[in-house]
Amino acid sequence: MTPLHKITREKILELLKRVQEPVLKEDIVSLGLVREIGVEKNNVFLHLEASVDDPVIQEELRNAIFRELQPLGANRVEVHFSGKAKEEAQGTASLPIAGVRHVIAVASGKGGVGKSTVAVNLALALLEKGARVGLMDGDIYGPNIPIMLGISPERRPEANADGKIIPLEAHGLKTVSVGFFADPKQPIIWRGPLLHKTVEQFLHRVDWGTLDYLVVDLPPGTGDVQLSLAQWVPLSGVVIVSTPQEVALADVRRAVSMFRQLEIPILGVVENMTGPVFGRGGGEKMAEVLQIPFLGDIPLETQIRECGDAGVPFVKAHPKGLLGERFIHIAACVRAALK
Ligand SMILES: Nc1ncnc2c1ncn2[C@@H]1O[C@H](COP(=O)(O)OP(=O)(O)OP(=O)(O)O)[C@@H](O)[C@H]1O
Numbered sequence: 382m383t384p385l386h387k388i389t390r391e392k393i394l395e396l397l398k399r400v401q402e403p404v405l406k407e408d409i410v411s412l413g414l415v416r417e418i419g420v421e422k423n424n425v426f427l428h429l430e431a432s433v434d435d436p437v438i439q440e441e442l443r444n445a446i447f448r449e450l451q452p453l454g455a456n457r458v459e460v461h462f463s464g465k466a467k468e469e470a471q472g473t474a475s476l477p478i479a480g481v482r483h484v485i486a487v488a489s490g491k492g493g494v495g496k497s498t499v500a501v502n503l504a505l506a507l508l509e510k511g512a513r514v515g516l517m518d519g520d521i522y523g524p525n526i527p528i529m530l531g532i533s534p535e536r537r538p539e540a541n542a543d544g545k546i547i548p549l550e551a552h553g554l555k556t557v558s559v560g561f562f563a564d565p566k567q568p569i570i571w572r573g574p575l576l577h578k579t580v581e582q583f584l585h586r587v588d589w590g591t592l593d594y595l596v597v598d599l600p601p602g603t604g605d606v607q608l609s610l611a612q613w614v615p616l617s618g619v620v621i622v623s624t625p626q627e628v629a630l631a632d633v634r635r636a637v638s639m640f641r642q643l644e645i646p647i648l649g650v651v652e653n654m655t656g657p658v659f660g661r662g663g664g665e666k667m668a669e670v671l672q673i674p675f676l677g678d679i680p681l682e683t684q685i686r687e688c689g690d691a692g693v694p695f696v697k698a699h700p701k702g703l704l705g706e707r708f709i710h711i712a713a714c715v716r717a718a719l720k
């Protein structure tokens with residue numbers, strides 16, 4: 382038998398792939414939970430990112446890992462858990478924005494699934510119901526909100542007497558985007574501290590006035606902007622967007638796991654681009670497995686894209702049609718979840 386210290390990291394990972402995370406129902410390697418592997422004599426040390434805080438589940442995982450690694454000749458398998466996302470988000474006091482009742486983030490694990498489309502239409506659907514609504518473009522790498530709201534690239538926000546940014550208004554929404562300040566032809570490159578600062582400015586150095594909802598459109602993934610947002614402001618909840626496909630769904634699990642660690646309520650999942658191209662039903666199934674509400678699906682529909690490109694979001698152009706009603710329904714679910 383190969384001595385344990387000669388066993389490769391790949392071999393250990395291969396075995397760990399058989400260990401399922403009991404809540405997310407996927408193996409711990411694919412979920413990216415394995416952070417460090419160490420071998421010393423016949424002992425294995427593992428550092429896992431904690432997807433759950435529950436000590437009973439952690440113990441189950443320890444046992445499952447031991448069962449897989451013992452046949453290699455491991456006498457002892459030591460597993461440490463850490464809550465990375467939460468640790469990183471601690472340390473700054475998150476402050477509510479005066480006058481703003483609820484901050485809602487729209488997120489996904491994956492790019493291009495329709496976060497911005499859902500964020501814009503959700504914001505307008507909430508407005509349609511008589512709420513006061515703002516939309517913050519949290520996608521500081523590739524801001525799409527200015528185009529989706531039809532805001533001309535020449536428009537620049539001004540500052541009020543206190544030096545706070547006065548948001549631009551479009552279709553009745555107050556909005557702020559990096560796109561208002563950047564040259565659209567130049568790529569936007571961020572270093573960590575500046576990114577963090579910009580998120581803070583967009584929350585606390587903007588004259589949002591009185592709002593019932595501030596919707597934040599996030600960039601894809603589980604990265605710095607998400608953590609920064611969670612650090613600067615108490616979030617009322619997050620809406621997760623996914624397409625019905627398997628890949629997108631695996632990314633959703635990761636996003637859900639991160640927001641759970643950050644203790645941000647998950648308001649529910651929207652399945653976007655449902656239909657013959659990407660399938661249907663995956664989002665609803667996922668919601669069931671992850672025990673989060675399903676907020677509804679939006680079909681893949683040329684008109685939705687055209688409206689986005691034209692700067693008049695679908696809900697604004699067709700609030701009364703069947704499709705418009707779907708966005709209105711999602712907004713109603715979000716409102717109900719926040720009551
Ligand atoms: N239901 C839909 N039907 C048709 N087109 C859609 C639909 N949802 C989004 N789109 C189009 O798909 C493209 C991507 O959507 P969107 O920009 O909203 O995704 P995103 O998740 O915000 O992307 P990114 O990760 O780049 O921020 C856009 O052109 C948008 O108009």
Ligand SMILES: [Mg+2]
Nearest residue numbers: 496497520525
């Ligand atoms: Mg986007």
